[in-house]
Amino acid sequence: MRLDSSLAQKRRPDRAALVIAAALILAAVGIGWSAYSAGGIATYSPVGPKTVPYIIAVAMFVLGVLTVVAALRGDFPERERQDVGPMVWVIGGLAVQMLTMKTVGFSIATGLLFAATARGFGRGPLWLTIPVGIVFSFIVWFIFAKGLQLSLPAGPLESLFF
Amino acid sequence: MATFDLLAQGLLVALQPANLLYALIGVTLGTAVGVLPGIGPALTVALLLPVTYKLDPAGSLIMFAGIYYGGMYGGSTTSILLNTPGESASIVTALEGNKMARQGRGGPALATAAIGSFVAGLIATLGLAFIAPTVVKFALSFGPSEYFALMLLAFMTVSAAFGESTLRGLTALVIGLALGLIGIDQLTGQARLTMGLPNLFDGISVTTLAVALFAIGETLAVVAGHRFGGEKAQAIKGSVMMTRADWKRSWMPWLRGTAIGFPIGAMPAGGADVASFLSYSAERNFSKHPEEFGKGAIEGVAGPEAANNASAAGTLVPLLTLGLPTTATAAIMLAGFQQFGMQPGPLLFVTNAPLVWGLIASLLVANLMLLVLNLPLIGLWVRLLTIPKPWLYAGILVFATLGTIGADGSTSMLGPVPVSFGLGLLLAFGVLGYLLRRFGYPIAPVVVGLILGPMAEKSLRQALQISQGDPMALFHSWIAIALWLLALTALLLPLWLRMRGRGKVLAQLATDED
Amino acid sequence: MKHFFLTTLVSGLLTLSAHAADYKIMAPAAPGGGWDQTARSMQAALQDEGISSNVQVTNVPGAGGTIGLAQFVNQANGDPSQLIVGGYVMVGAILTNNSPVTLEQVTPIARLTGEYEAIVVPAASDIKDMAGLVEKLKADPGSVSWAGGSAGGTDHITAGLIAKAIGVDPTKVNYIAFSGGGEALAAILGNQVTVGISGYGEFAEQVKAGTLRLIGISSDERIEGIDAPTFKEGGADVSIQNWRMVAAAPGITDEQKHAITAEIGKMAKSATWQKTLNDKGWADTFLAGDEFSKQLNKDIESTTVILKEIGLVK
Numbered sequence: 001m002r003l004d005s006s007l008a009q010k011r012r013p014d015r016a017a018l019v020i021a022a023a024l025i026l027a028a029v030g031i032g033w034s035a036y037s038a039g040g041i042a043t044y045s046p047v048g049p050k051t052v053p054y055i056i057a058v059a060m061f062v063l064g065v066l067t068v069v070a071a072l073r074g075d076f077p078e079r080e081r082q083d084v085g086p087m088v089w090v091i092g093g094l095a096v097q098m099l100t101m102k103t104v105g106f107s108i109a110t111g112l113l114f115a116a117t118a119r120g121f122g123r124g125p126l127w128l129t130i131p132v133g134i135v136f137s138f139i140v141w142f143i144f145a146k147g148l149q150l151s152l153p154a155g156p157l158e159s160l161f162f
Numbered sequence: 163m164a165t166f167d168l169l170a171q172g173l174l175v176a177l178q179p180a181n182l183l184y185a186l187i188g189v190t191l192g193t194a195v196g197v198l199p200g201i202g203p204a205l206t207v208a209l210l211l212p213v214t215y216k217l218d219p220a221g222s223l224i225m226f227a228g229i230y231y232g233g234m235y236g237g238s239t240t241s242i243l244l245n246t247p248g249e250s251a252s253i254v255t256a257l258e259g260n261k262m263a264r265q266g267r268g269g270p271a272l273a274t275a276a277i278g279s280f281v282a283g284l285i286a287t288l289g290l291a292f293i294a295p296t297v298v299k300f301a302l303s304f305g306p307s308e309y310f311a312l313m314l315l316a317f318m319t320v321s322a323a324f325g326e327s328t329l330r331g332l333t334a335l336v337i338g339l340a341l342g343l344i345g346i347d348q349l350t351g352q353a354r355l356t357m358g359l360p361n362l363f364d365g366i367s368v369t370t371l372a373v374a375l376f377a378i379g380e381t382l383a384v385v386a387g388h389r390f391g392g393e394k395a396q397a398i399k400g401s402v403m404m405t406r407a408d409w410k411r412s413w414m415p416w417l418r419g420t421a422i423g424f425p426i427g428a429m430p431a432g433g434a435d436v437a438s439f440l441s442y443s444a445e446r447n448f449s450k451h452p453e454e455f456g457k458g459a460i461e462g463v464a465g466p467e468a469a470n471n472a473s474a475a476g477t478l479v480p481l482l483t484l485g486l487p488t489t490a491t492a493a494i495m496l497a498g499f500q501q502f503g504m505q506p507g508p509l510l511f512v513t514n515a516p517l518v519w520g521l522i523a524s525l526l527v528a529n530l531m532l533l534v535l536n537l538p539l540i541g542l543w544v545r546l547l548t549i550p551k552p553w554l555y556a557g558i559l560v561f562a563t564l565g566t567i568g569a570d571g572s573t574s575m576l577g578p579v580p581v582s583f584g585l586g587l588l589l590a591f592g593v594l595g596y597l598l599r600r601f602g603y604p605i606a607p608v609v610v611g612l613i614l615g616p617m618a619e620k621s622l623r624q625a626l627q628i629s630q631g632d633p634m635a636l637f638h639s640w641i642a643i644a645l646w647l648l649a650l651t652a653l654l655l656p657l658w659l660r661m662r663g664r665g666k667v668l669a670q671l672a673t674d675e676d
Numbered sequence: 677m678k679h680f681f682l683t684t685l686v687s688g689l690l691t692l693s694a695h696a697a698d699y700k701i702m703a704p705a706a707p708g709g710g711w712d713q714t715a716r717s718m719q720a721a722l723q724d725e726g727i728s729s730n731v732q733v734t735n736v737p738g739a740g741g742t743i744g745l746a747q748f749v750n751q752a753n754g755d756p757s758q759l760i761v762g763g764y765v766m767v768g769a770i771l772t773n774n775s776p777v778t779l780e781q782v783t784p785i786a787r788l789t790g791e792y793e794a795i796v797v798p799a800a801s802d803i804k805d806m807a808g809l810v811e812k813l814k815a816d817p818g819s820v821s822w823a824g825g826s827a828g829g830t831d832h833i834t835a836g837l838i839a840k841a842i843g844v845d846p847t848k849v850n851y852i853a854f855s856g857g858g859e860a861l862a863a864i865l866g867n868q869v870t871v872g873i874s875g876y877g878e879f880a881e882q883v884k885a886g887t888l889r890l891i892g893i894s895s896d897e898r899i900e901g902i903d904a905p906t907f908k909e910g911g912a913d914v915s916i917q918n919w920r921m922v923a924a925a926p927g928i929t930d931e932q933k934h935a936i937t938a939e940i941g942k943m944a945k946s947a948t949w950q951k952t953l954n955d956k957g958w959a960d961t962f963l964a965g966d967e968f969s970k971q972l973n974k975d976i977e978s979t980t981v982i983l984k985e986i987g988l989v990k
Contacts, residue, residue, distance in 0.1 A: 020601060024333065031340060034355055044818060044850050045626040049347040052619045053354060056339050063333045070329055077602040082386040087596070090385050090559070094378070094589045097563060102580035110563065114556045120385045121552035137560060148195075148209040150568040153582075305868030346743060346773065349853050350827055353773075361750070364743040430862035485881060486862060496716075507881035627852050628821045628869060 017071030024064035032057035089120035105155020106145070110137035168515055169291060172523030181224050184217065185524070185531045188225035192232020193536065197543075199240045200373045200562030202249030203474075204491040206233030211494060223521055227528035230495070234474055235279055235532055238467055239543050242271045246377035246558055248565065250368045250613055251434035251470045253606050254442040256376065258455065258462030265458055268547065269402025272540045274412045274460055275467040276533060277404075282420040282468035283529040286475030289424050290482075291522045294511075297476070298483045301428040306625035307636050309429075311645035313618035316436055318652035319443035320610050326456075330603045338611020341366050342619075349623055361583040368435075370566055371612055374588045375605050377562040379595020381555045386596070388551070402541050412464040415445050419468030426469075427476020430488050434473040435613055441469035443652075475525070482506050482518065563588065698730045701922075702752075702760045704744020705825075710875045711741065714788065714920050715761045721949040727939055741766040741826075742775040749777045752925035756932040759785070763920040765829040767979045771989050772828030782923040783933055784972055786940050786964035789953060790917040793834045793894035794876040794904070798867050799887055806892040806910020809871065810842050817848040823860040823869040827853040830918040831873045833983065834894060837914045838907065864888065875918055876902065877958060919961060921968070937964055 035053035070076065093116025101109040114133030115126055123129065134157070141158060144150040154162070175181065191213065196206045210229045214222040241252040242259030255275065262271040289297065304312070344355045345365030356362040404412065419441045426437040445465040446455045455462055478495075480486040485506035487496045499506060499521075511518055546554070566584045576586075598605055622636075629635030637643050699722060703715035712733075719731040741762055752758035760782060770778050797803045803812065812820050817839065824831030832853070836846040852869060854860040861879070864872035865887060872879070872888070882888040890904040894916045898906060907914045924936050943949055944962045953960050963971060983989040 016601065027340065031343070031355065038352060038354065044630045045349075045623045046631045047619075047623050047626055049350045049352050049354065052615075053343055056336060056343065059332075060336050060340060063329065063336055066329055067333065075327075075329075079600060079602075080387055082600070083388065084386065086388060087382055087386045090382055090555075091589070091593065094559070094563070094585070094592065098581050098585035098589060099576070099579055101567065101582050101585060106564075106567070110560055113559055113563065117381070117385075117556040117559050118552040121388060121555060123550075123552035133556070140560060140564065144209070144564065144568065150209055150564075152564065152568060302862060302866035305863060305866050348826065348855050358776075361747075363746055430859060480862070484861070484865070508885035508887060509881065624852050624854075627850065630818045630850065 014071045014074055014076050017067060017076050021064050021067035021071060024060055024067060028057045028060035028064060031060065086120040086122070089116050093117050093120070101153055103155065105158050106141045106152040107134050107138040107157050108155055110140070111135075165292065168519040169523060171516070172519040172521075173526070175220055175520060176224055176523040176527040181221055182527070182531070184221045184225040185228045185528050186535065188214075188228020189232040189528060189531045189535050190228075192229035192234075193236040193239075193532075194232075196233035196236025196248075197239050198236075198248075198561040198565075199244055199246035199558045200248050200377050200565035202237055202252075202369060202565070203230075203233040204249065204489070204494060205565060205568065206236070207491055208494045219517075220520060223517075224524040224527065226495075227521065227524035228531060230474070230491075231279075231283065231471075231525070231528045231532045232535075234471060235276065235536060238275045238279075238470070239272060240546075242275065242463065243268050243543065243546055244377075244554075244558060245380045246562065247372055248369070249435075250372055250609055251438050251466075251473075253372060253376070253435070253609055254438045254466040255463055255470070257442070257606055258459050261456070261458030262460065262463065263547070267458065267460075268544045269540055270404045270408050270460065271463050272543060273402075273404045273537065274408060274464045276536045276540070278412065278416040278419065278464045278468040279471040280529055280533040281416045282423060282470075282472040283475060283532075284526065285417075285420045286424045286427075286472040287522060287525045287529065290475050290478050290525075291519075294479045294483050297425060297428045297479050300425060301430065301480060303639070303641060304429050305639075306621040306628065307638055307642045308645065309621035310618060310625055310636060311642045311649065312436075313614050313621065315645050315649040315652060316439055316610075316614050317618070318649045320439050320607065320614075327602065330601075331607055334598065334603045334605070334607040335611045338608040338613075339615040340611075341371065341608070342612045342615035348620060349627075365616070366587070366612060368609065368613055370584060370587055371591055372609050373562050373565060374591030375595035375598070375608060377558055378588060378592025379599055379605065381559060382592060382596035383599045384551065384555060402544055408460055411451075411460050414448070415441075415461045415465035416468040418444055418448070419465040419470075420472040422465075423469030423472030424476040427473025427488075428479040430480055430486055433489055434470050434477075437469040437473040437476075438466040439610060439614075441465040482510055483508060485510075698732075698757055699728050700732045700734065700758045702734050702744055702748050702758070704741035704748070704760065704762065704766070710791065710825075710878060710918070711761045711763065711765075711920065713877060714763075714922075717949070717952040718759075718761070718788075718922065718943065721943050721946055721952060722939075724948045725943060725946040727943055727946075742769050742773050742777070745770075745779075745782070746775065746777045749781045749926055754927040755925050756928050756936060758925045759936070760923050761920060762923060763830075764918050764975065764979075765825065765831075767976050768828050768830065768833055768983055769826060771980055771983055779923070779972065779976070781926050783926060783928055784921060784923045784969055785933070785937050786944065787919050787921045787961055787968050787971070788940075788944060789958035790919040790961040791875040791877055791958050792899070793830060793873060793916055793918060794879055794890055795892045795907075796864060796872045796879045796883065796888040796890050797870070798864060799889055800867070801870070801889065803871070803891065804889075806905060806907060806912065809891060810911050812870075813839060813842060813844050817844050818850045820850060820871060821869040822849065822851045822871055822873050823854055823863045824851065824873045825854065825860065827851070828983070828989075829853075830875075830916065833979075834914065834916050835873055837916065838912045841907075841912045841914050917959075917961075920958075921972075940964070 031053055035050045035057065038050060093113040096116065097109045097113040100112065111130060111134030114136060115129035118129045119126060138157065141152055145152040145154070146162070191210055192206060195201060195209060196203060207230055211226065214225045217225060237248045237252050238255045241247040241256040243263050245256050245260040247253045247256045259271045259275070262268065344362050346353050346363050353363065422441045422444060423437040426440065427434060442462055442465060445461040446452055449455065449459060449461050451459055477489055477492045480488055481492050481496060496506065563585060566588050567582055595605060625635055626633065637646065701715045701718055703712040705711040715733045719733050722728040722731050744760065745762065745766060748758070748760045766779060769775065795809065803809050809820070822835050824835065832851050835849050835851050839846045839849050854863060860872060860874060861882070863869050865882065876893060879888055879890065883890045892907045892910050893899065893902060893904045894907055894914060896906065896915045922940060924933060941964060980989070
């Protein structure tokens with residue numbers, strides 16, 4: 001799972017940078033097309049609702065092209081070695097929290113995020129960190145949702161107590 | 163001298179032991195909630211306001227003032243130490259402050275923020291008391307043309323936050339500008355780049371973007387570099403207090419920050435974020451150590467923090483004198499004032515003098531309490547950094563997502579699964595934040611673009627519509643012309659300096675210092 | 677001392693957790709604007725009268741309230757504790773913005789107030805009265821810039837109707853949309869625009885203080901306590917009332933709807949609410965239940981016609 005990009009860095013052109021450039025150009029075209037296909041409206045201002053989107057699309061396109069040049073010349077800074085595995089744990093934790101929040105409530109969903117983050121940093125085991133995370137999140141939920149009236153989703157666990 | 167009498171009376175009430183205790187409780191609660199990563203002052207004040215309802219009017223008012231200042235200050239603590247600003251006005255603080263914290267100078271960074279906030283709060287509150295009518299007149303002379311020129315100036319000067327590469331700095335800015343397009347166009351009601359998603363109709367929230375890019379992006383960057391040692395835990399080196407040199411480098415930025423923050427906070431479309439951006443670039447220009455900017459220059463914390471707090475007091479000027487809330491925090495405060503029986507408007511100072519002066523006295527006392535509470539606590543706050551990373555970052559993510567879901571409780575369907583759209587955005591922008599860091603793009607310009615872009619576009623179009631398309635209207639007042647000239651200077655001066663050999667200038671500045 | 681500290685905290689934490697009759701009111705406008713004032717006045721009345729122990733107001737501004745409405749329809753579904761303030765403006769905005777959500781998707785509870793539109797000029801303006809404005813408009817409609825709320829709102833519609841009534845092409849009205857009454861007010865006070873048009877309540881404090889001059893009001897007849905002629909008297913045959921209502925979430929049960937209607941009815945009769953109406957110059961046009969639903973449908977029909985006629989909807 002190790003992404004050893006310091007090797008990639010030495011390779012010119014910088015492939016990752018080319019991907020960034022492509023994304024910028026694609027986004028520029030998307031913004032421009034979206035402005036072009038929107039309906040028009042008459043106002044006294046020569047600058048209408050489409051003008052600024054066009055300007056931004058052009059700017060983004062130009063920057064995309066310049067990024068291609070920078071990528072070919074290897075102008076991007078050297079990148080440190082990165083560990084993708086732990087990051088997947090954290091991103092996965094966030095995704096699970098997003099997907100489960102509305103069904104299982106704040107405490108359980110956020111407890112899972114807590115445990116996944118700790119796991120990403122190499123702390124476990126999950127059978128211990130998940131309960132710890134849920135208890136911690138439940139305390140946070142109690143203080144904010146019950147004490148301070150913040151609207152945080154309640155699930156089965158929360159309704160067990162309230 | 164009726165003014166002084168009224169203020170003295172207010173102070174006498176505010177200084178009663180019971181009221182001092184309320185101020186302390188307010189400041190403590192405000193700091194405690196405000197310090198949580200991802201929870202900004204607006205949310206803090208909104209959450210804690212009901213707590214004050216139980217007290218008598220004087221106690222309620224003074225506790226409220228404490229919460230307000232505590233919430234404002236608490237946010238900068240985590241911005242500095244953990245690089246997790248909870249709102250747009252703390253982003254600039256995080257820029258230099260976090261660099262300082264990484265060098266073990268978190269203590270002095272927090273101290274200059276606390277003392278700067280106190281100085282700015284003191285001066286700006288006195289300004290509110292004595293020159294509010296003048297300031298509001300100045301603020302009202304800002305129409306669409308002036309706002310557009312001000313936004314241009316802000317654009318030109320924030321390039322200071324662009325980091326080492328112009329290409330990547332500009333790209334980050336344009337990404338922010340593009341995100342700013344998303345939503346319904348206010349002037350014509352047309353939807354732009356919303357992809358038909360109603361959740362995008364009100365645009366991308368600045369808070370969500372800031373929390374995602376900073377807090378989530380930072381966590382991802384730290385965890386990805388963790389096994390390789392990454393950055394060493396920011397050990398505390400040297401004194402947690404400010405050195406003589408720190409004092410020497412801080413006092414002018416405090417005053418300049420106040421001078422920038424107070425009037426901009428008073429403008430109906432100003433705001434603490436614009437003030438902090440402008441203060442940061444001013445400090446960069448005035449500093450005798452411009453080479454330290456981006457690497458932990460104390461001026462870059464002192465100025466913007468002062469500007470931030472001064473603009474918070476500035477916000478009260480249109481709020482009290484016109485009944486015009488100009489920020490989210492101010493809108494919540496308006497509800498608070500009405501609760502205390504105040505009806506802000508042009509006649510408030512006449513019809514409700516005792517309450518207004520009570521409020522001003524409360525703000526002064528709360529400001530002092532904040533300093534009393536937080537200076538001794540700096541040593542404790544800095545210890546946050548000694549929490550083991552797994553628990554620290556797990557906690558950061560818990561509070562960052564809590565802030566998001568609390569502010570935006572909307573539910574969308576992802577296939578059959580009900581999900582939180584806000585959390586989805588948070589995750590997407592968090593990954594964007596990581597990628598930007600990974601490839602050497604600066605983060606701050608993205609948020610700057612999202613804030614300034616729509617404001618600039620709106621004011622330009624409003625100005626041109628008022629003038630029926632005549633572009634000369636953009637220069638119709640001396641304020642607008644002055645701002646245009648400043649913007650032009652900001653654009654041309656660095657080019658000129660570079661042509662003259664910037665190194666020489668820097669070297670000379672360095673010798674001046676010694 | 678210590679005892680009080682604890683009492684404060686405990687009462688803060690516990691009394692607020694009382695569940696019954698908590699309301700979250702959405703004001704789909706920027707703070708300071710008309711809907712915001714309505715929502716916050718409701719908040720005060722509901723709490724002061726002890727009808728609800730805790731009322732929160734949230735602002736979701738923009739595009740004539742359709743942004744807030746969309747969000748409300750999205751997130752409040754089936755939740756009887758959530759209310760949204762809205763009004764005539766929304767009817768128009770839904771049409772002009774091609775809004776994907778409509779008022780048929782929420783549960784209308786009651787019409788609360790009606791407010792008349794007012795036209796103001798800065799105290800130093802050379803326009804002295806409605807006739808002066810009409811004259812200027814006839815000479816060059818573009819030279820009169822109007823500051824008001826979102827595009828297609830009541831303010832915009834009224835400006836268009838005035839133009840039409842005096843024989844000026846309504847599409848030539850130079851209307852500048854601000855995101856809320858507050859921002860528009862700042863532009864008028866700062867002499868940035870020729871006239872301001874909005875609900876009377878938004879200008880009341882300034883008119884009292886003499887910083888703005890009220891030149892006309894959109895009622896049929898003069899109103900007691902407001903020193904201004906009607907538009908009709910000034911030569912523009914337009915009368916319009918900007919009503920405001922409160923609606924509940926989509927998908928609530930009939931029982932829940934009746935309970936909310938009863939509580940809002942109680943609020944509308946309360947002394948606090950009546951005082952607010954009086955202070956802000958809002959007329960009491962309370963109308964609830966099926967009668968209100970019928971009235972609402974009628975308004976939607978007629979607005980569609982007006983908007984097409986004055987060129988705001990194609």
